[in-house]
Amino acid sequence: MEITAAVVKEKWSNFELTKVVLDQPKSDEVLVKIVATGICHTDMVARDFIMGAPNFPVILGHEGAGIIESVGADVHHLNVGDHVVLTYGYCGECEICRSGNPAYCHDFFQRNFSGARVDGSHSHHYHDAKAIHDNFFSQSSFATYAVAHKNNVIRVPKDAPLEILGPLGCGIQTGAGAIINSLRVKVGSSVLITGTGAVGLSALMAAKASSATTIIAVDINDERLEFSKELGATHTINSLREDVSQRIREILPNGVQYGVDTTGRNEVINNILSSLAPVGELVCIGVARKPLELETNIFLTKGYKIKFINQGDSVPQEFIPKLIHMYQGGQFPFNKLIKKYAFQDINQAIEDSEKGRTIKSVLLIGNYNN
Ligand SMILES: NC(=O)c1ccc[n+]([C@@H]2O[C@H](COP(=O)([O-])OP(=O)(O)OC[C@H]3O[C@@H](n4cnc5c(N)ncnc54)[C@H](O)[C@@H]3O)[C@@H](O)[C@H]2O)c1
Ligand SMILES: [Zn+2]
Ligand SMILES: [Zn+2]
Structure with missing residues (x-):
């Protein structure tokens, strides 16, 4: 045809x-x-x-x-x-x-x-x-x-707005799945999200829906950081103007429990690692344009877990209908x-x-x- x-x-x-x-x-x-x-x-x-x-x-x-x-x-x-x-x-x-x-x-x-x-x-x-x-x-x-x-x-259900559902098939399930499937973020926990594009903001909404109580968004774009607050960020940091690790220690003296990176950038990932609490977990999602360099010795005494994930570890037959349910219920x-x-x-x-x-x-x- x-x-x-x-x-x-x-x-x-x-x-x-x-x-x-x-x-x-x-x-x-x-x-x-x-x-x-x-x-x-x-x-x-x-x-x-x-x-x-x-x-x-x-x-x-x-x-x-x-x-x-x-x-x-x-x-x-x-x-x-x-x-x-x-x-x-x-x-x-x-x-x-x-x-x-x-x-x-x-x-x-x-x-x-x-x-x-x-x-x-x-x-x-x-x-x-x-x-x-x-x-x-x-x-x-x-x-x-x-x-x-x-x-x-x-x-997908016929009462859902089909014209906006496509992104659930990649970017949105990737961010939401990082929180819900990969990290299994616990109620009352702290989450740091670097990069507030579609993937990062989907992670942010999922963190809020999972009842994380401290949600820190980092970006270099003020407009996106403002929007992050509307979607549930409790704190925002513009990394062009502020020292990310220092700000995080002011907010959470013991460090943050979970990190989600959507930028794929070396300095951003290193900033997250220097801000994680012991036994903290980081998932990396962003496609990197350069190889990653990490100071691995600090991890030996921290118990960090770093995972490189694809598609938010989603089983799409199950996860996409779940996200639609959350959307229809006003949580996502x-x-x-x-x-x-x-x-x-x-x-x-x-x-x-x-x-x-x-x-x-x-x-x-x-x-x-x-
Ligand atoms: N692994 C997977 O399964 C998967 C799936 C979908 C998308 N991706 C990838 O995830 C990444 C994010 O996708 P997106 O659609 O949200 O992209 P996006 O470009 O909309 O978002 C990236 C954000 O990072 C911010 N940023 C750039 N440099 C920064 C810095 N130094 N510090 C802080 N923030 C910075 C940008 O301002 C932007 O808001 C892309 O690389 C995409 O290819 C991966
Ligand atoms: Zn995609
Ligand atoms: Zn297979």
Whole structure:
């Protein structure tokens, strides 16, 4: 079928809305009419070829939400007309997936970053039959329609606002999952979050929902720090103007129990470590643009745990519906992070995300009736 997709022709270039051909889904796949897709920094990381990116031309987009149009013969748990959120790809069969850790699937790279299906095939091509790299996060959802694997299609309730749900499939579950799944933050505890973009603010809202009582947000952007207070930060620190470790010791003389880094920056991660309480725990989420250097000797007497996590350690079939429940109950107002753009304004939406003007951009792609 002919669809419209945002194609990136080469490294660092713009997204171009292009008419391309999408094949019918294979037996273990699903065809989804895309209603909206979030923009995540990992789309830019792939466009810039920084981390495990597919080749060009490529169709990116990995926070899709839409309606099932057709299902392959081996898909039994999903139906035409279901409202769905698309998340990251995993096989569901390797021992890591079967142990309840699909974000660390043995096939993670191939199913999310290789630019093709596991068997090397593509479902998108130009009218002259030239293949386009695709299957980004098993979806490539910057398009009017997407083919996804049955495992990464999550049915969601029809009374939830489908046009804002896509980011639950990556950025939002990543931040919220860091708090709820990875750290299992305890009631009454203290949490430090560095970087208050979509991932950091999702962590912040989850920390509040988990009844953490001291929540410190660090950023270099005053507007985002102000907004953090609205979402539940008890303290904010602008690291351009203030000494982060010193401020944290003033707030918490014994140090902070949990840290979440979304910046991937050396100095920021070292600041968190120097502010952690003994047996404190840090999770690192941000994609680093340089290798990390740590003064490890201090950890030997501190009992720190540092974990590098993917997708908030989420089991998406379970976690995404839980986040929607929390949203509907008023405990997780992730809608406040979102700004909507028309699909044709994708380059503006990307630029606004990169310049920090929007926290979570969502492209409105197709219509639906609730
Ligand atoms: N591992 C995963 O599963 C996963 C999933 C989604 C996103 N990510 C990554 O997480 C990161 C965060 O994503 P996002 O969408 O929230 O990005 P974002 O750019 O919106 O947020 C990053 C924030 O960090 C702040 N910042 C930059 N330098 C800083 C400094 N020196 N000190 C303090 N704050 C600083 C920025 O002002 C910004 O507010 C990205 O690297 C993204 O690629 C990882
Ligand atoms: Zn697996
Ligand atoms: Zn993402």
